Amino acid sequence: MLLTKVTTLMKATALELAVLTGHLVLYPSGIVAERLSPAAPPASAALPGRRPVVLLHGFVDNRSVFVLLRRALARHGRDHVESLNYSPLTWDLRAAAEELGRRVEETCARTGQAEVDVVGHSLGGLVARYYVQRLGGDARVRTLVMLGTPHSGTTVAPLADAHPLVRQMRPGSEVLRELAGPAPDCRTRFVSFWSDLDQVMVPVETARLDHPDLLVHNVRVSGIGHLALSVHPTVVAGVLEALDAAGPWAGRARQEEPDAGSVA
Numbered sequence: 001m002l003l004t005k006v007t008t009l010m011k012a013t014a015l016e017l018a019v020l021t022g023h024l025v026l027y028p029s030g031i032v033a034e035r036l037s038p039a040a041p042p043a044s045a046a047l048p049g050r051r052p053v054v055l056l057h058g059f060v061d062n063r064s065v066f067v068l069l070r071r072a073l074a075r076h077g078r079d080h081v082e083s084l085n086y087s088p089l090t091w092d093l094r095a096a097a098e099e100l101g102r103r104v105e106e107t108c109a110r111t112g113q114a115e116v117d118v119v120g121h122s123l124g125g126l127v128a129r130y131y132v133q134r135l136g137g138d139a140r141v142r143t144l145v146m147l148g149t150p151h152s153g154t155t156v157a158p159l160a161d162a163h164p165l166v167r168q169m170r171p172g173s174e175v176l177r178e179l180a181g182p183a184p185d186c187r188t189r190f191v192s193f194w195s196d197l198d199q200v201m202v203p204v205e206t207a208r209l210d211h212p213d214l215l216v217h218n219v220r221v222s223g224i225g226h227l228a229l230s231v232h233p234t235v236v237a238g239v240l241e242a243l244d245a246a247g248p249w250a251g252r253a254r255q256e257e258p259d260a261g262s263v264a
Helices: 002-030 063-075 091-110 123-134 158-162 164-168 174-180 233-244
Strands: 053-056 080-085 117-120 141-147 188-193 215-222 257-261
Touching: 002 063, 002 158, 053 063, 053 091, 053 123, 063 080, 063 117, 063 164, 091 117, 091 123, 091 188, 117 123, 117 233, 123 141, 141 233, 158 233, 164 174, 188 233
Parallel strands: 053 080, 053 117, 117 141, 141 188, 188 215, 215 257
Antiparallel strands: none
16 A cells, blocks of 8 residues: 555656646746737627637646646637736735626627636736635636645745745635635536645645535545646646536535545
């Protein structure tokens, strides 16, 4: 049993290093904001199943983290996918949430759609949650998928507390207390992927979303680390499935989540 755990951890670490190496290569390409597509013609705006997807990266990252997910979404028929690079000078999660709100409104106006789906990695998931729960974003966001998001706060890397955004991701922060507060009649569906080997989420269960007022589906995956959550085929397939789900989740938060199985 111990040998199996060590082997799994070694495989996950090797995969994480490989993903990090690839991401460092792609990182410069994601610094510049992407060129947005022109407005869709009126004839295509009302087609069902064409909700735009907005991708939101994590702390000190950019849109390049979603290169593989974007390709999968395009192959899956999602022909309008946008990535938001919130400002590297952002010091408050709330400001990033407001920026997301402006982008969502612009996207809806440009595409003729009333709703979007959002996928957020790490801090990006918290930013999107704040927009949905605290800024009225549930009127625009049908499904919010979060990958390795510290819903209850993470204690990793205490020396990073010099940055205000990191302090807002700590257990008991003012932002997390706001998000834990009542959210009656929130219309957005939440899907939270968390991994048992995510070494950025401390403890790993912090990436589970448990809130009595929210429609939540938690999905546990095994054998991959934090960075791999945005690129691993098993997780990508789960994201596509979550975005395609036709109706509300059966039940609310605190339901038992299915295990996506070992993906090491």
